[in-house]
Amino acid sequence: MVKVKVTFGDTTTDIELHRDRSLEVFMNSVFAHIQTPFSNSEYVLENVATKSWLTDQELRNPDYVIQSGAVFDLRHRPSKSVETIEKLRSPDTRKLTLYELQKTQLLDHHFCEDFLRSGGLEVLLQCIEELQGSVLSHALKSLYLLLRIGGVSRSLDESFLTNNVLVHFNSSNIGVCRSAFQVAALLSKQENLGFAGIDACISKMEGGRSKAPYSNVIEALYPKDVSLQVAALSFVNSMLAACPEGCELTLFEERLEALGIREVLGGILKQLQDDQLKWQVYIYQCLSFRYILSMQQTAYDKNVPDHENLLLKYWSLCNPNVQLKDRVSGQWKKLGFQGTDPASDFRGMGILGLYNLVYFAEKYPERLHKLFSRNKERMERDYPISVAGVNMTFVLYELLDLSQASQVLFNIKSSDSDERQKVEFVPVNCQPQKPKSIKVSYDELSSAKSEPSLSRRAKSAMGGSSSYTPRHHIRISLHSSDAHTVHSRQSSPISEPVKGDHFPPVKWGGISDLPLNTLSKKALSEHRIFRMMLSERHSFEELYCIAMETLDQIWDDLNASYMDFNNVRATVSRKLQDALNLNPISIEQFREFLSDSSF
Structure with a gap:
């Protein structure tokens, strides 16, 4: 007697094979395990290793070797x-x-x-x-x-x-x-x-x-x-x-x-x-985040004119009546950047950090100018608003589990040898590396020589759509040369947005099938569905604007100074998390939950 594996469709069964019994008896045992009313005359057992059918003669032949653990496919006769x-x-x-x-x-x-x-x-x-x-x-x-x-x-x-x-x-x-x-x-x-x-x-x-x-x-x-x-x-x-x-x-x-x-x-x-419906809703949520993920994976490159134009647009929105004397200038510090060249402050969140700043400045100019005015009045207690904005982008990226959304959305792949398209969660390399291009073909995803890029959908987001239409259309380039490097500034109390973690590269076109099979309860529980994020087109950007105003309010509530930034950021994160845990159905309800909570 040996134990063998018999596969049929998605089913694999371990069955005892007795060499002293007929093939018909063994087939009946197989059908009993699979619990399907098959007819012996319509099926054969094919040895996966030898590609031969199992016969009564071979079963009773002592010289015919059937090793323990051998795999047989139950298949129809041709x-x-x-x-x-x-x-x-x-x-x-x-x-x-x-x-x-x-x-x-x-x-x-x-x-x-x-x-x-x-x-x-x-x-x-x-x-x-x-x-x-x-x-x-x-x-x-x-x-x-x-x-x-x-x-x-x-x-x-x-x-x-x-x-x-x-x-x-x-x-x-x-x-x-x-x-x-x-x-x-x-x-x-x-x-x-x-x-x-x-x-x-x-x-x-x-x-x-x-x-x-x-x-x-x-x-x-x-x-x-x-x-x-x-x-x-x-x-x-x-x-x-x-x-x-x-x-x-x-x-x-x-x-x-x-x-x-x-x-x-x-x-x-x-x-x-229903678990299957939950999974499809989660996939829909992930798809709505694609342009966010794309921008996060596109490093800011000051050699790309479109990136530079977007940065200059942010300057003009914040200082419409003040001319920027030089691209590298101490004037940037007045907007809350840490040095004379803002390019170094976008590491970790890529072009997304700048995009959110521009969205806030263009959609709610009065609110942003109010933040700058209040910050100026703080004198020695002020904080770098623009760098804080990049940090708030990272906070939301974490709270909304977008790194997991990226992993799920772009790393679901079907097994080429299985027509039933099982869900396979592919481990993502979390070591710092140069972002890969966003490709259309899944076959090209393994290329490690690609340049980082920004999708046309992300470019469309930059240009706005539907309820939000920017005053100036900015076209974002498909090329960038800077990699997302992870580092920290020892001289600054403000942590870089990425603290040792590297988000998986966006692998565009990695969805070869959107499965209908039921996932485990544990797997589904790990993929959160945020009702608020499905309520409107620019929910992420709107949440970002709320986060910026929340940070500014807590800064005063804690009587914080520059060296307290990380503590303030953690407090803001907890406050936002508490409101998100209530799973609001809209941005308006999120505001209500946020105002009712205490830090």
Whole structure:
């Protein structure tokens, strides 16, 4: 007797193999462990190491070595795929065959290969075109499972997508609608269709008698069926991840917001219980932070004109009537920088630290000027406001778990050998290193020679959108040469924003699948969903402005001086954390919680 491993789909089972018994007895034992009513005649056991099938003769042959721990794949006989295809052609056997196909057969990657090789895809697509109701649901689910192994989408064009997938977004049959969302989500990642192809098809469908597909997606997010909500939000997340950055992404986000996605998500968050739905909501939250993560990973480079222009814009917003005499000048200290060249103060938070300062100065000029006026009155008790602003960016980065969001969002990857797309959390190197470029292709992520870059979505954020429109459009360059170095200034009581930790590089395009499988309770509990951050477009920036004003108030409450900065920062962090722990639903409610708390 030896113990072997038998795998089928996502299931791996340890089973005792008795050499003195027949193969049929062993197969019955396998089926009993897997608890699925299989038929012995339809399956074989393939030795993963030798790629050979286990037979009665080999089982009883003492010279045939089966080592303990050997792995066997339970797979369909190759002839089974041909039989299945023939049954799909017949209207009399099609219904039961489609049910078995999506329930068990397509969980076997060997069967999938045989099925495709034998022309099964063409027959399946024909079934989808002809069927309706629950049988159509099984057919679409089968297509979804085949799409997950890759290479299938080349057979699908925009006509098929429109007439056989998108049209079912408004189906009254929950199974059909859910499967249509799942198929479309995977097609959004395919080269031949992708975001552009799906969005173009949807645009052509608008204006017809039925509601546009995007409206159907938002409606599916209402609490009708949780599995439908999961599939609909997965489709939204897939489209957001696949959408090109910049203006196109901004317009797509505004389109979803106009249809009420933020309001619908707000309703979901009030009674969020399902683990799969929680995961999709968290992914949506992470996607809304992409431009923040991108800017944080783009080091300020004074050799890049766009970076310098943004810095000069900050000067002009703070001192509209005062001319800066020289780029390197003691005048910068009046704005709260520590030296004559502000470039050295942006380490750790990259261009994000400067972007937040500009946002505050441009959106709320009166409030910022009030901070400068109060600081001037403090005389010997003043603090460097701009450097404090960079520190507040870091505080929020920590409080909102954005380093974890970056790790989850850009390091989820699917196993190439597993069609079921398991969630794999890839460890991130936390040693200081030069930020990598933000790439579109996952295959290029391993390149260590790339220059740090800033996404077009981040550039769009710099230029503003929707509710916030800067007075001067600043284009942020895609190139930067400075790495994010970690160091501390021994002469200053103000800590650098990054105290020994290095945030993982943004790996753009690392989402190869947005999984629907259930995560563990522990894993979900480690990924916080902040209702407030989903309430409006610039929630991070608005929270930053509140943090700056909170710091200024606490500075006076503690009668702090320059050497007390780190203590003040810690107090502000605790106060903000207390308000966040109450999980406010909006920026306004966060202000209320903050005003009610005591430090």
